Amino acid sequence: MTSPREPLTAVTRPSASIGSILDWIAPDYPLAFVRDGEGIVGVGELLRLEFRGADRFTNAAAVWSELSRTAIVHDSVKRAGTGLVALGSFAFADSSAAVSVLIVPRLILGSRDGIHWVTSITVGEVGRLPTTTDDLATIPRPAHGAPVHISFAPGETSPKSFTSTVKAALREISQSHAAKIVIARDQVATLPAGTDLRVPIEALAGRYPDTFTFAVDGLIGSSPETLVRVDNGSVSARVLAGSAARGDDRISDGRAAATLASSPKDQQEHALALASVMDALQPLSNELVAASAPFALQLPNLWHLATDIEGQLTERSSALDLIEILHPTAAVAGTPTPAAIRIIDEFEGFDRGRYAGPVGWVDANGNGEWAVALRCAQVDGTRITAYAGAGIVAGSDAQRELAETELKFRPIIEAFG
């Protein structure tokens, strides 16, 4: 649907009767962006805005700004994520065949800092302000379907072609064409028709509570990486790059984290990713701060080197403006960005679709929370494609990087396995 002729009306009210927002996810068309039980769940699709090509971010920001300017908003909660909100997912590459979307749900259930709310969105001005309890009662909540057990197989890239591409990337690095290149691969499976997607989403949210579990237009995953968060003038991000397998016991696990933290290869990989985000945000922010050394972030499948960044925006940049500036960071493309993109295009051998693109939500005030779409899969009917990649720098080893991608596939393979 193109933008409606009539303005959108959004009515947000607090609601005490939501409970866990995960319980409201739709089985067939899930819309969610949740971390640690907090976030946003959308029900129904009121408006679908599609964007393609190199201007996808600029066009999305312009359309959203116009919809927000004209919207009629009755909001008694007034927090980031209340009022008019769209969930979105953008393709990684300018040339991707995958469409980028902003989706305005009919109903949004939100939860943050112990406050729960319901937003009803309609086209045209509502004559009657709906009561939240009425709207909750209209949401169908069928019993959960059975878990699926599917097996993934190599998609357009085999493990062998992945390691060959890593070696090609290492040659490019040794010839000083780039300092870092992120190489990815895909795996595919067939889903039974009518699969209840709440089952894998709840498995992801339950197993990876500290990550953003998302579902937007068939893109489902649990990402540990915050591309950007905008909350009434403050900006933050969590940069990840550098990974290690978890150890089997407490001692080997502690050793794995310590080895990662002192690995020059991983430190370099991380420093390049951090620099790409700092350089992008610096001109737009005051008091932008990041710790002088990354910390080891513990996930059930991996250790990551992580750095949190915080600052204040100097101008009224919306979350959509910022994802355009930040994407693609060196955590998913490489350094320098143009060379890394050229090498990925030339050697990787498949369309990443929305993998490694921004996924998240934006509200009418420009607030928003966007993750880098990692540890994810795209569901298209009965076809599901999962993705994982690894940052390659001088000193990377192709077999170790392949093993790292296996660990990065685990959240999706286990949620659907």
Ligand SMILES: C=C(O[C@H]1C=CC=C(C(=O)O)[C@@H]1O)C(=O)O
């Ligand atoms: C490209 C991915 O991870 C990135 C984020 C964290 C750590 C990474 C790494 O250590 O290579 C990658 O830069 C992926 O999960 O597919």
